[in-house]
Amino acid sequence: MKLDDAPALEERSLYEVREKIYPRAVRGWFAASRWALVWATQLVFYGGAWLTWNDRQAVLFDIARSKFYLFGLVFWPQDVIYLTVLLIISALALFLFTAVAGRLWCGYACPQTVYTEIFLWIERVIEGDRNARMRLDKGEISANKILRKSAKHGIWLLLSLWTGITFVGYFTPIRELVSSTPGAWETFWALFYGFATYGNAGWMREQVCKYMCPYARFQSAMFDKDTLVITYDRARGEPRGKGAGKGDCVDCGICVQVCPTGIDIRDGLQYECIGCAACIDGCDQVMERVGRPLKLIRYATTHAMEGKRTRILRPRVLVYSAILGAITVALAASLWLRVPLKVDVIRDRAAIAREVDGGLIENVYRLQLMNTTEQARAFDINVTGLPGILVWGENITGVPAAETRMVPVRVRVDAATAPGSHPIEFTVRALGVQGVEVREGAVFIVR
Amino acid sequence: MSEFSSGFWDLYIALVTLVSIVACAVFLKSQSVRKVGAQSATTGHTWDEDLAEYNNPLPLWWSWMFYITIVFSLAYLVLYPGLGSWRGTLGWSQIGQLKEEQQQADKQFGPLYRKFAATEVEALLKSPEALAIGQKLFLNNCAQCHASDGAGSRGFPNLTAGAWQWGGDAKTIKATITDGRTGVMPPFGAALGEQDVKNVAQYVRSLSGLTADAIRVALGKEIYQKTCVACLGADGKGNPALGAPNLTDQNWLHGSAEPVIIETITKGRNSQMPAHKAVLDEAKIHLLTAYVLSLSK
Numbered sequence: 001m002k003l004d005d006a007p008a009l010e011e012r013s014l015y016e017v018r019e020k021i022y023p024r025a026v027r028g029w030f031a032a033s034r035w036a037l038v039w040a041t042q043l044v045f046y047g048g049a050w051l052t053w054n055d056r057q058a059v060l061f062d063i064a065r066s067k068f069y070l071f072g073l074v075f076w077p078q079d080v081i082y083l084t085v086l087l088i089i090s091a092l093a094l095f096l097f098t099a100v101a102g103r104l105w106c107g108y109a110c111p112q113t114v115y116t117e118i119f120l121w122i123e124r125v126i127e128g129d130r131n132a133r134m135r136l137d138k139g140e141i142s143a144n145k146i147l148r149k150s151a152k153h154g155i156w157l158l159l160s161l162w163t164g165i166t167f168v169g170y171f172t173p174i175r176e177l178v179s180s181t182p183g184a185w186e187t188f189w190a191l192f193y194g195f196a197t198y199g200n201a202g203w204m205r206e207q208v209c210k211y212m213c214p215y216a217r218f219q220s221a222m223f224d225k226d227t228l229v230i231t232y233d234r235a236r237g238e239p240r241g242k243g244a245g246k247g248d249c250v251d252c253g254i255c256v257q258v259c260p261t262g263i264d265i266r267d268g269l270q271y272e273c274i275g276c277a278a279c280i281d282g283c284d285q286v287m288e289r290v291g292r293p294l295k296l297i298r299y300a301t302t303h304a305m306e307g308k309r310t311r312i313l314r315p316r317v318l319v320y321s322a323i324l325g326a327i328t329v330a331l332a333a334s335l336w337l338r339v340p341l342k343v344d345v346i347r348d349r350a351a352i353a354r355e356v357d358g359g360l361i362e363n364v365y366r367l368q369l370m371n372t373t374e375q376a377r378a379f380d381i382n383v384t385g386l387p388g389i390l391v392w393g394e395n396i397t398g399v400p401a402a403e404t405r406m407v408p409v410r411v412r413v414d415a416a417t418a419p420g421s422h423p424i425e426f427t428v429r430a431l432g433v434q435g436v437e438v439r440e441g442a443v444f445i446v447r
Numbered sequence: 448m449s450e451f452s453s454g455f456w457d458l459y460i461a462l463v464t465l466v467s468i469v470a471c472a473v474f475l476k477s478q479s480v481r482k483v484g485a486q487s488a489t490t491g492h493t494w495d496e497d498l499a500e501y502n503n504p505l506p507l508w509w510s511w512m513f514y515i516t517i518v519f520s521l522a523y524l525v526l527y528p529g530l531g532s533w534r535g536t537l538g539w540s541q542i543g544q545l546k547e548e549q550q551q552a553d554k555q556f557g558p559l560y561r562k563f564a565a566t567e568v569e570a571l572l573k574s575p576e577a578l579a580i581g582q583k584l585f586l587n588n589c590a591q592c593h594a595s596d597g598a599g600s601r602g603f604p605n606l607t608a609g610a611w612q613w614g615g616d617a618k619t620i621k622a623t624i625t626d627g628r629t630g631v632m633p634p635f636g637a638a639l640g641e642q643d644v645k646n647v648a649q650y651v652r653s654l655s656g657l658t659a660d661a662i663r664v665a666l667g668k669e670i671y672q673k674t675c676v677a678c679l680g681a682d683g684k685g686n687p688a689l690g691a692p693n694l695t696d697q698n699w700l701h702g703s704a705e706p707v708i709i710e711t712i713t714k715g716r717n718s719q720m721p722a723h724k725a726v727l728d729e730a731k732i733h734l735l736t737a738y739v740l741s742l743s744k
Contacts, residue, residue: 016505218620352600410596
């Protein structure tokens with residue numbers, strides 16, 4: 001079909017100017033839960049940078065020296081597997097939570113939600129609630145308007161700047177950052193992150209979820225008919241309105257006014273819904289006032305709404321839980337059993353084998369010892385795998401705290417050893433510490 | 448290269464780039480409006496029986512981002528090289544950036560190296576810090592031939608034994624690293640003949656106390672005193688000025704077995720220590736000298 005031939009055509013822009021959303025303040029169990037998570041996440045974020053451990057910042061991602069410090073743990077670039085596993089755990093947790101109860105992450109814990117909540121609170125304290133804000137925006141420019149607007153943006157900017165500084169403080173020690181003139185890159189990233197906070201939480205808000213966030217879109221793939229989603233009970237609510245013969249919904253519109261993405265939950269599940277449950281809190285307040293049963297809008301599964309049985313423990317949930325549990329246990333065990341020493345063995349390539357005094361055959365290796373603890377340690381190097389094999393000369397090496405030493409090691413065997421290559425094994429053991437021992441295989445070549 | 452490039456291609460590429468950018472802008476503008484039926488809220492396509500897509504408009508700022516990228520690309524092409532042979536008003540170049548980074552590195556590490564360069568080798572031998580840097584330099588530049596422990600292998604001198612073919616004082620070692628060495632043992636196979644080569648080989652073995660045939664030793668000594676003495680000396684102690692090795696100690700660059708010595712005498716040897724002045728600066732060679740000396744201490 002050619003569009004030009006169709007009757008009643010209209011020229012329409014592919015773009016539209018965003019209509020600003022003025023979410024109304026809401027109180028209730030779900031709002032309180034969100035605020036609890038705001039406090040929990042932000043205390044960790046703003047406070048965590050200031051904790052000290054072993055005379056250094058407890059949580060520090062030192063990119064220049066390629067060391068990540070996490071309380072007692074020091075991660076080296078070789079430990080990137082832990083980061084990978086952490087990301088896999090995060091992804092699986094997202095899958096699991098979403099399958100069970102929809103966009104829990106979006107509604108309660110996502111930084112976009114959390115910062116928008118904080119910024120909205122500041123906005124509400126200065127400009128008032130929904131109606132006052134709408135009046136203020138529509139009104140003429142006045143001293144009051146300029147004062148309130150500049151106060152709001154001023155506080156937003158200060159908070160954003162502090163957020164940016166805190167963020168950079170996880171990469172450059174935060175005490176150095178605030179006590180001396182910061183470097184060019186630190187300044188850039190603090191301003192960049194601060195600007196992103198201000199822009200996303202102050203101006204972009206729901207648009208980040210609607211147009212930018214990829215998770216928002218693919219989470220719907222994890223929904224099924226047994227997923228708890230925020231649902232309007234159509235059977236109970238309709239027909240809406242006041243008076244006899246009407247349903248429980250009084251059509252007050254509170255659920256729309258409190259919605260941070262500006263949708264009407266009564267139209268059913270929509271991709272814009274971030275699952276914040278503000279409409280549940282809002283509706284419950286109204287239901288209480290008009291003396292009707294609560295939970296006209298509630299967390300419910302599609303099956304429950306259709307009057308069918310809901311199965312929380314379905315294969316999808318069990319499989320996600322099993323994998324998540326297994327990987328989490330594996331990560332914890334691996335961290336617990338982690339040996340704070342890494343050894344690389346590099347065999348000298350130019351000199352295959354040399355004959356030395358006393359009719360012995362010698363091979364030379366370079367051992368790279370990485371002491372991943374924060375104490376200086378001495379290591380003892382031994383070798384096994386051939387009769388009479390031994391490390392020639394000094395076999396004890398000191399390595400300073402969190403440093404690497406390259407140690408040339410001579411290994412000798414009896415000349416009677418059969419020609420060819422033989423597998424051998426180095427054992428590097430920390431002196432005076434139990435259980436710090438690494439075994440690393442190598443090859444010994446005779447002629 | 449000048450045959451293959453002319454001013455024309457610069458202009459051609461610049462034109463293609465600019466036309467593409469302008470075309471992008473025109474395309475964006477032309478695509479921002481679409482005629483649709485007033486009633487239809489969907490794109491009109493249906494997939495999998497009942498899946499339809501809403502034709503929701505994008506936010507206006509989204510289209511600004513497209514235009515901002517166009518402005519950005521034009522600004523970039525003014526500031527940086529990219530448009531034909533235009534060098535950009537900032538004067539940035541890869542070489543310039545490399546030089547800047549080298550200066551940065553020199554600012555960071557320069558003082559440390561200069562401090563070491565101004566210190567006597569004897570003093571460096573007592574500085575663990577200097578020797579640690581020396582070891583890193585050695586492992587990166589020398590260990591390929593001399594092995595990680597400095598003990599060398601066949602044909603590559605052992606630096607840990609205190610036996611120095613060219614002299615073992617700091618100045619000589621430094622000269623060896625800086626300018627390299629060429630060690631030549633001329634071939635004598637044709638001049639001496641098989642039997643005499645064998646006799647000399649037996650004599651050479653006897654010099655360092657290795658088992659040797661007494662008769663051949665006596666015969667070999669005679670030939671040695673005529674033929675080899677000029678370089679290796681009457682007592683076989685060698686001559687560091689020529690790089691002639693000491694035959695009386697237990698250090699054998701190529702091996703002490705009879706066939707190996709016979710091969711050395713018959714065919715001669717040509718050994719090369721490459722010069723490192725082009726690879727390493729003076730301060731690094733100074734540190735390496737100290738480290739190499741420390742190997743035999």
